[in-house]
Amino acid sequence: MVRILEWRMKLIIFLVLIIGVMGSIAGAQTNVPTIRSRPPGPDSQRGREGGTPGLRLAQDLSGEGQHEAAALEYRRLALSETNTQARGGLFWVAAYEYTQARQWKLAPALLDRAEDSDHALKPVALLLRAETASAEKKHTEAVYYLQSAVEEKSSPDMQKFAVRRVAGEYLRAGQSAQARAVLSQAPDSEAAALAALTSYERERDKSPVLGGVLGLIPGLGYIYAGEYANGLRSLILNGLFVGAMVYSGVEDQWGAFAVISFFELTWYSGSIYGGIDAAQRYNRTRQERCLEAVQGQAAFVPDFKQLPVISLQFRF
DSSP states (O other): OHHHHHHHHHHHHHHHHHHHHHHHHHHHHHTSOOOOOOOOOHHHHTTSTTOSHHHHHHHHHHHTTOHHHHHHHHHHHHHHOOSHHHHHHHHHHHHHHHHHTTOGGGHHHHHHHHHHHOGGGHHHHHHHHHHHHHHTTOHHHHHHHHHHHHHHOOOHHHHHHHHHHHHHHHHHTTOHHHHHHHHHTOSSOOHHHHHHHHHHHHSOOOOHHHHHHHTTSTTHHHHHTTOHHHHHHHHHHHHHHHHHHHHHHHTTOHHHHHHHHHHHHHHHHHHHHHHHHHHHHHHHHHHHHHHHHHHTTOEEEEOGGGTTSOOEEEEO
């Protein structure tokens, strides 16, 4: 019986050793490096849909919303490009991707290099400079770039785009009279935009200062700006806290009085600042509503299928 057990143990150990050796051999085989053929160079990929692998990669990154990474890839392609026109187009689309990533300050230098590479890109570079200036709230500068782009070279769609965006920039700058003049002189009829502008001019902005002063009476600043629900909430909350303060004082509960007073001070100051914010929100909403009617969805996007040639598609 003992011998049988000994033989069984020896057999088990033998099988374990065999399994271990086989596993080692299999692992060694899986770790053998695979020799791959070298991928085809960029020149062999030209003529296929999407262009070079680098160009397709940049387009894929842009389509996935990774605009900053796409900009870096387009910039890398531009630096390695020998054709001046293609290099200029790649620098331009790199700047465009940076604007999509809201990296406004990185776009102008790339636009300079795009124009240096291909002077024919000046009109589209001016359009992108206008987008950057508008995002940085430099509305007068944006107007200049838009008007300069139209003077350089413009199609009917570009003219229509420029008219609406120039009017919008004037409106953002608080110059509604200039916006009206631009829309009145537009080649196409802008009756709806002019009607919205007329309605905007008839109304008046709310004064943030007056909103803050009225906020000294809890809720009144909100009501002044038309936010009746916020005004009622502010009045109720401040009333409850003032009532609690009075009750705790009458009952000589000064610890509770101190705590409640702290919270009431917060709510009361919130009523004042809330009146200021409510007036500013009212003015901003009113302007945005007019802007939507004046410039609509006016925008442009490059035709990525044509890259590195820059061809813009305008949307309204």
